[in-house]
Amino acid sequence: MQLSDFDFDLPEELIATRPAVPRSSAKLLVSREDGIQDSQVTELASFLVPGDRLVFNDTKVIPARLSGLRHRVSAQGATAAKIEVTLLEPQTDGQWLALLKPLKKVAEGEEIVFTDALRAKVVEKTDGQAVLAFDLTGDSFDAALDAAGMMPLPPYIAAKRAADAQDKTDYQTVFAKTSGAVAAPTASLHFDETVLASLKDRGVDMSFVTLHVGAGTFLPVKVDDVTTHKMHAEWGRVSQEAAQEIKDTKAKGGRVIPVGTTALRLIESAARGGEIAPWDGETDIFIYPGFTFHVADALMTNFHLPKSTLMMLVSALAGQDRIKSVYDHAIAQGYRFFSYGDSSLLFPR
Numbered sequence: 481m482q483l484s485d486f487d488f489d490l491p492e493e494l495i496a497t498r499p500a501v502p503r504s505s506a507k508l509l510v511s512r513e514d515g516i517q518d519s520q521v522t523e524l525a526s527f528l529v530p531g532d533r534l535v536f537n538d539t540k541v542i543p544a545r546l547s548g549l550r551h552r553v554s555a556q557g558a559t560a561a562k563i564e565v566t567l568l569e570p571q572t573d574g575q576w577l578a579l580l581k582p583l584k585k586v587a588e589g590e591e592i593v594f595t596d597a598l599r600a601k602v603v604e605k606t607d608g609q610a611v612l613a614f615d616l617t618g619d620s621f622d623a624a625l626d627a628a629g630m631m632p633l634p635p636y637i638a639a640k641r642a643a644d645a646q647d648k649t650d651y652q653t654v655f656a657k658t659s660g661a662v663a664a665p666t667a668s669l670h671f672d673e674t675v676l677a678s679l680k681d682r683g684v685d686m687s688f689v690t691l692h693v694g695a696g697t698f699l700p701v702k703v704d705d706v707t708t709h710k711m712h713a714e715w716g717r718v719s720q721e722a723a724q725e726i727k728d729t730k731a732k733g734g735r736v737i738p739v740g741t742t743a744l745r746l747i748e749s750a751a752r753g754g755e756i757a758p759w760d761g762e763t764d765i766f767i768y769p770g771f772t773f774h775v776a777d778a779l780m781t782n783f784h785l786p787k788s789t790l791m792m793l794v795s796a797l798a799g800q801d802r803i804k805s806v807y808d809h810a811i812a813q814g815y816r817f818f819s820y821g822d823s824s825l826l827f828p829r
Contacts, residue, residue: 481706481769485800486791488807496816497640499650504675507815507822511798511806513829518813521670522678524780527825530683531734533726534780537665537743538688540656542567542622543629545643548594550586561585563592565600566632567662568609568695569715575603576612579695583610598624622659632662634819635698636785650820660692660715666819667740667781685734687725691716691746691763701787711764711789716746718759726756726775735777737825741790744797747775768792769800778827783810783817798826 500506503521510517510527519527528534544567549560563586566579580586586602592612593599598621600612616624631647653668654676679686696712703709726736726747738744745767750759751774766789779797784790795803806824815822 483701483704483706483787486706486788486795487786488804488811490786490811490817494811494814494817494821495636495640496818496820496822497637499669499820500816500822502672502674503650503670504672506670507813509806509810509813509815509822509824510827511802511824512827513802516806516809521823522675524675524825525678525682525684528679528682528684528737529735531685531729531732533685533687533729533734533736534679535687535689535722535726535736535738535743535747536653536655536668536671537691537693537740537746538653538655538657539661539665539690539692539742540659541631541652541661541664541693542659543626543648544568544632544662545630546594546598546625546628548592548599550590550592552590565592565594565612566695567612569662569692570660571611574613574617576600576614578610578612579608580610583608586610595624595628598628632695634663636818637820655688657688658690658692662695663693663697664819665691665693665740665742667823669820670823671739685725685729687722689716689718689722689743689746691742693742697742701789706768706792709766709789711766713762713764714742715762716749716759718746718750718756720758723750723756723758730756730775736775737778737780738776739780741779741781741784741793744776744779744781744793748773751775766792767796769796771796773797773828778825780823780825782819782821782823783807783815785818794826797828799829 506521508519508521546565564581568577600614604611630643631651633643749763749765
């Protein structure tokens with residue numbers, strides 16, 4: 481299975497840099513074995529039946545992009561260097577793993593000042609990254625970070641424009657709850673109160689799990705034989721309540737449909753024994769064609785990067801040939817791609 485099997489040509493103009501307004505007005509491509517249907521996220525409930533269960537990722541994206549100054553005093557006088565910081569993931573001791581640009585401008589033990597209310601000490605530099613210890617913790621840290629930070633937009637958006645205040649709303653789901661992600665579960669960005677109400681009226685059930693999406697989700701695959709690729713690890717939790725809800729739906733013959741690849745990867749991690757169970761820990765599950773699904777009966781997801789692990793995941797669920805047809809159709813019909821783009825609902829055979 482070669483990396484080139486998951487490649488396609490995408491016109492640059494189809495990369496979305498802003499979401500649809502309102503968010504539920506995004507296009508929805510519905511793919512079943514018998515064909516493709518073009519619709520809109522507002523019509524999602526019409527493709528589901530009472531007793532179906534949607535599984536959402538309730539992680540909350542933190543404003544992980546920071547700009548600060550490193551100060552020094554030498555024989556030549558006081559100097560300062562601008563340091564750009566992207567928080568990657570929290571460590572068990574409350575410190576943060578981060579990317580610093582330029583890393584060479586700051587030394588271990590030095591302090592970076594972001595605002596009067598927020599600063600961090602560089603504890604360690606290793607493998608092109610740094611470990612930071614902030615001077616605040618808990619709610620105080622969250623408040624100061626919210627005031628100082630910007631949303632960590634994906635590289636393909638950040639290359640086209642800088643993050644702004646609007647992204648703090650746009651790049652967050654309406655049900656975001658548990659802080660810790662540095663990338664959004666983007667399929668869920670399409671949901672608003674109107675769509676959620678229509679699903680409830682339809683008799684569609686909902687469960688919430690948590691997977692803190694890391695920056696590793698954007699890392700390219702660098703091996704030709706995709707089966708040798710090593711996935712990054714991300715922390716997730718499936719509560720006892722969510723596991724039982726999913727188990728009950730399966731027992732009643734209902735369909736379990738994760739919203740987004742992050743929700744799918746987490747519930748399949750929690751079901752490697754053959755049946756969903758509570759889960760709390762890191763997962764580096766890698767889903768590619770040939771994978772055996774124990775929980776997911778369909779998937780709602782955005783359109784993904786060529787040659788990415790997410791292209792492999794959707795190909796595992798719907799089949800490589802069908803995914804090629806889906807993406808050809810989406811490009812021909814002008815669907816918008818990636819994090820702020822349109823969505824799809826994929827039903828396997």
